[in-house]
Amino acid sequence: MQPISVSRRDVLKALTMGVTAGSVLRVIPAQGADMAHRMVQAEKAAAPDRAYKPKFFSQHQYKTLQALCEAIIPADGKVGGAVEAGAPEFIDLLTSENADYQLKLGGGMMWLDATCTSRYGNTYLECNVEQKKQTLDLIAYRKNGRADPSLNQGIGFFSFLRNLTADGYFTSEIGIKDLGYVGNSYLRDFPGCPPLPQT
Amino acid sequence: MFQVIRSPKVYDVCIIGSGAAGGTAAKVLTEGGLNVVMLEAGPPIDPDKDYKEHVWPYELAHRGVGVGAQLRGALNDEFMAPNGAWSIEGEPYVSAPGSTFRWFRSRVVGGRTNHWGRIALRFAPVDFRARSTDGMGDDWPLTYEEIAPYYDKVESYIGVFGTKENIPSAPDGMFLPPPKPRCTEVFVKNTCDKLNILCIPSRLAILTKPLNGRRACHYCAQCGRGCKTASNFSSSQVMLPVAQETGRFTLVTGAMAREIVVGKNGKAEAVSYIEKATRTERQVKAKAFILAASACESARVLLNSKSSQFPDGLANSSGVVGRYLTDSVGSYGGGYFPQFEKMPPHNHDGVGGMHMYIPWWKFNRKNDFLRGYHVEFGGGRNMPNVGDWDDLCEAQEGYGLPLKQKIRSTYGAFIGFNGRGEMIPNERSYCEIDPDTVDQWGIPVLRFHWQWGDNEIRMAKDMQETFRAMVEAAGGTYVTKAVPDGPYPYGIEAGGVIIHELGTARMGANPKTSALNKYCQAHDVKNVFVTDAAAFVTNPDKNPTLTIMALSWRASEYLIDEAKKNQL
Numbered sequence: 071m072q073p074i075s076v077s078r079r080d081v082l083k084a085l086t087m088g089v090t091a092g093s094v095l096r097v098i099p100a101q102g103a104d105m106a107h108r109m110v111q112a113e114k115a116a117a118p119d120r121a122y123k124p125k126f127f128s129q130h131q132y133k134t135l136q137a138l139c140e141a142i143i144p145a146d147g148k149v150g151g152a153v154e155a156g157a158p159e160f161i162d163l164l165t166s167e168n169a170d171y172q173l174k175l176g177g178g179m180m181w182l183d184a185t186c187t188s189r190y191g192n193t194y195l196e197c198n199v200e201q202k203k204q205t206l207d208l209i210a211y212r213k214n215g216r217a218d219p220s221l222n223q224g225i226g227f228f229s230f231l232r233n234l235t236a237d238g239y240f241t242s243e244i245g246i247k248d249l250g251y252v253g254n255s256y257l258r259d260f261p262g263c264p265p266l267p268q269t
Numbered sequence: 270m271f272q273v274i275r276s277p278k279v280y281d282v283c284i285i286g287s288g289a290a291g292g293t294a295a296k297v298l299t300e301g302g303l304n305v306v307m308l309e310a311g312p313p314i315d316p317d318k319d320y321k322e323h324v325w326p327y328e329l330a331h332r333g334v335g336v337g338a339q340l341r342g343a344l345n346d347e348f349m350a351p352n353g354a355w356s357i358e359g360e361p362y363v364s365a366p367g368s369t370f371r372w373f374r375s376r377v378v379g380g381r382t383n384h385w386g387r388i389a390l391r392f393a394p395v396d397f398r399a400r401s402t403d404g405m406g407d408d409w410p411l412t413y414e415e416i417a418p419y420y421d422k423v424e425s426y427i428g429v430f431g432t433k434e435n436i437p438s439a440p441d442g443m444f445l446p447p448p449k450p451r452c453t454e455v456f457v458k459n460t461c462d463k464l465n466i467l468c469i470p471s472r473l474a475i476l477t478k479p480l481n482g483r484r485a486c487h488y489c490a491q492c493g494r495g496c497k498t499a500s501n502f503s504s505s506q507v508m509l510p511v512a513q514e515t516g517r518f519t520l521v522t523g524a525m526a527r528e529i530v531v532g533k534n535g536k537a538e539a540v541s542y543i544e545k546a547t548r549t550e551r552q553v554k555a556k557a558f559i560l561a562a563s564a565c566e567s568a569r570v571l572l573n574s575k576s577s578q579f580p581d582g583l584a585n586s587s588g589v590v591g592r593y594l595t596d597s598v599g600s601y602g603g604g605y606f607p608q609f610e611k612m613p614p615h616n617h618d619g620v621g622g623m624h625m626y627i628p629w630w631k632f633n634r635k636n637d638f639l640r641g642y643h644v645e646f647g648g649g650r651n652m653p654n655v656g657d658w659d660d661l662c663e664a665q666e667g668y669g670l671p672l673k674q675k676i677r678s679t680y681g682a683f684i685g686f687n688g689r690g691e692m693i694p695n696e697r698s699y700c701e702i703d704p705d706t707v708d709q710w711g712i713p714v715l716r717f718h719w720q721w722g723d724n725e726i727r728m729a730k731d732m733q734e735t736f737r738a739m740v741e742a743a744g745g746t747y748v749t750k751a752v753p754d755g756p757y758p759y760g761i762e763a764g765g766v767i768i769h770e771l772g773t774a775r776m777g778a779n780p781k782t783s784a785l786n787k788y789c790q791a792h793d794v795k796n797v798f799v800t801d802a803a804a805f806v807t808n809p810d811k812n813p814t815l816t817i818m819a820l821s822w823r824a825s826e827y828l829i830d831e832a833k834k835n836q837l
Contacts, residue, residue: 143673146673236676246326250613252650255489258487
């Protein structure tokens with residue numbers, strides 16, 4: 071007897087339909103999300119040396135994405151950063167399913183490499199530490215776009231990626247712990263507020 | 270061949286809709302000995318499968334935002350119980366040119382009680398006497414004293430926590446003890462005390478003690494995800510099971526009501542509905558009918574129930590069906606409070622809603638506007654969620670350790686304030702049948718007309734001024750920019766957004782200016798009742814659900830009495 075197999079594509083297709091069909095089918099996306107989650111886990115386990123295979127980005131772009139994510143939320147002495155938190159996988163997964171994200175992030179990364187090549191003769195990844203810093207310092211602030219409007223596409227891209235990186239880090243297990251969220255538990259009584267700091 | 274499948278069975282009562290109104294009616298009617306059939310347009314709900322309590326964001330590949338992040342910022346992300354949507358594929362509605370109205374609909378057993386914030390506030394005596402008080406709008410055909418016993422019954426049965434306060438604008442009820450306040454709530458309460466603003470324990474339909482076989486809350490703050498212990502109220506877990514136990518209750522899901530069919534004697538005799546699964550038209554017969562499909566959906570069914578006897582729709586000889594549409598006045602303001610940066614990590618979850626709130630406190634003053642509003646507030650160290658840092662990232666900019674540290678240190682230091690105020694009905698806000706559009710079931714859809722009045726804009730202005738004053742008095746920074754002009758002056762939300770739309774088949778003593786009598790019974794057709802918020806005459810600053818249940822309970826007892834006397 072043939073085992074019943076469901077492909078990732080089938081799941082994603084069902085998910086998309088469920089989401090657009092509205093609330094009645096809400097149960098389908100959630101079940102499907104569990105399934106997609108398990109698939110991601112299974113793929114991770116099956117891949118040689120557990121390396122993640124990007125779904126949307128090319129190998130080069132994915133490495134760039136990892137570098138940018140880690141630059142946005144880096145590891146520090148106490149806790150890991152966006153890469154350890156799985157932010158690049160999360161962003162790649164969403165981007166593989168969303169045409170708008172593909173345009174903003176895929177196109178944004180092309181813009182970044184083109185800009186770095188014209189400035190430094192190298193793609194972003196190939197730039198040295200100082201060149202990378204100069205580039206990010208330009209696109210990480212809106213005011214730079216007012217001085218030089220040619221930066222605006224890069225600024226929009228970086229702002230979007232910054233939001234998603236914050237999402238990816240601070241909703242991860244290490245990120246939630248880093249914030250100090252305490253809860254999602256079963257309590258017999260709610261303890262109320264510990265003494266408020268003096269104001 | 271198009272064929273209507275008619276069931277020979279005649280039920281005592283057919284209820285359309287399974288939410289707050291329908292669930293209450295089902296409980297009261299079946300316990301009163303009547304045989305009830307209920308039509309629900311959506312599917313059943315299964316807590317084991319549909320409720321997502323205690324799931325962490327990182328346990329889902331999409332972290333809650335769904336495929337392609339389509340649910341990022343949505344009311345119904347992957348964590349939520351099935352609860353409703355702003356748009357439903359194949360079931361459109363229309364906003365008239367120049368109007369913006371948003372209609373949140375639930376298609377699932379329990380309806381919008383799955384979404385409800387469980388805020389259970391009684392209307393005050395003055396709320397039933399609007400015209401007598403300030404000359405605007407109309408009085409209800411019943412008084413607070415008449416509805417109060419039904420508030421008692423509902424609260425005692427569903428469980429509402431709160432405290433006795435003796436505030437004229439916020440009558441006390443039958444309360445369970447309230448939970449202890451969270452830090453943000455202690456902080457706001459202290460500020461309110463300074464400013465002479467009332468701030469009291471909130472009143473939510475969540476159990477702080479076991480009640481009627483349901484367990485007490487375990488304080489995970491996730492009511493919106495559905496509650497497997499049924500410690501919060503939903504019609505599907507609290508009302509419908511007791512109806513089921515009587516053996517006199519039949520629930521038909523996936524049943525989209527089209528119209529109520531009237532017999533030669535001028536009485537309603539059946540509901541025509543679409544069985545969605547087979548796309549066939551069916552009819553179910555009953556001796557009496559309760560519309561409980563939500564205010565606008567019930568108006569839609571009435572307006573679509575046209576016949577030679579009732580050419581303008583059922584129960585609409587007055588022409589008021591669809592008119593007097595209101596929503597709550599909503600405006601939002603947020604503050605950042607550096608004091609909270611020093612707060613040590615602690616459990617801030619509590620119940621799935623506010624533990625304290627600000628009832629209308631300026632009731633005995635001269636204000637720039639008529640009527641009043643209350644303020645809901647929340648914030649603090651909630652479970653992190655995708656999208657939480659968009660505003661902060663945009664304000665902070667940059668990257669690297671300073672950004673990481675900023676997000677860390679400001680976590681839990683924001684408090685948001687939501688004003689919820691009374692709108693006075695106006696003749697430019699109503700719904701009607703769109704002459705051009707049908708949904709995928711062939712049922713003509715609603716077209717909405719909407720305009721806020723000047724009173725509502727002045728109220729939103731007052732909300733903004735109050736929020737800013739409170740934030741600044743507490744040593745915080747007000748971070749909301751609400752401008753006095755543009756499409757949403759002072760941050761007033763679009764019509765429908767607060768999801769308190771009501772008034773579309775209002776009750777009244779005069780059949781010429783109202784659709785229903787004070788028992789929610791149609792003036793024109795004695796065996797038709799509308800027990801959802803369509804029946805409301807005013808939309809005070811209190812969330813409507815508790816009053817929906819009280820009215821539906823009262824109407825159901827009346828229906829039982831009338832049936833016994835053979836007077837339907």
